[in-house]
Amino acid sequence: GEDVEQSLFLSVREGDSSVINCTYTDSSSTYLYWYKQEPGAGLQLLTYIFSNMDMKQDQRLTVLLNKKDKHLSLRIADTQTGDSAIYFCAEGNTGFQKLVFGTGTRLLVSP
């Protein structure tokens, strides 16, 4: 079945790097995503990675994918207070176009 798991909470200081981890179970997943949700808002797509890639970098964001262990991580460099939010990992499959989300990791960045 499909299941996505994340740790619930991460606290870092401004300027540090944040690493948010995710594990998934569906080996047929084609795309893996990171979404950000701020209080009272919808979901903002941060980045995504194809399942045939190991790494993707996009400005301050680095995504690492370990397909063997079904492990995905999001590293945020130079974390700012504006990065405080809930981060969701999600998996998707080209054929079905539905996303399966994790329960989210709440990132708190302190000054």
Next chain:
Amino acid sequence: DAGVTQSPTHLIKTRGQQVTLRCSPKSGHDTVSWYQQALGQGPQFIFQYYEEEERQRGNFPDRFSGHQFPNYSSELNVNALLLGDSALYLCASSPRGQVYGYTFGSGTRLTVV
């Protein structure tokens, strides 16, 4: 360029009532998906519409139904509301076949009392 628009933003209903939520997709998008996000949880897939037909459905009862109109906008209907239906309902649109093209709206917060 307007993104995904959802209405209303907030809604309070009584148990047993029916509710209709509305979604206008992003310009150029023809596929609409609905998700339910309970407090403290990740979004759960309800169903997806394309060409005015339900194409996929998640693990939700028949009380949840939807519709897509010729202009690609969509409605989510929930009958016989339960307290457990209280959640943020998110609409996402995408161009057909592009999973990574999803754009989410800000959601409708439904409270059932």
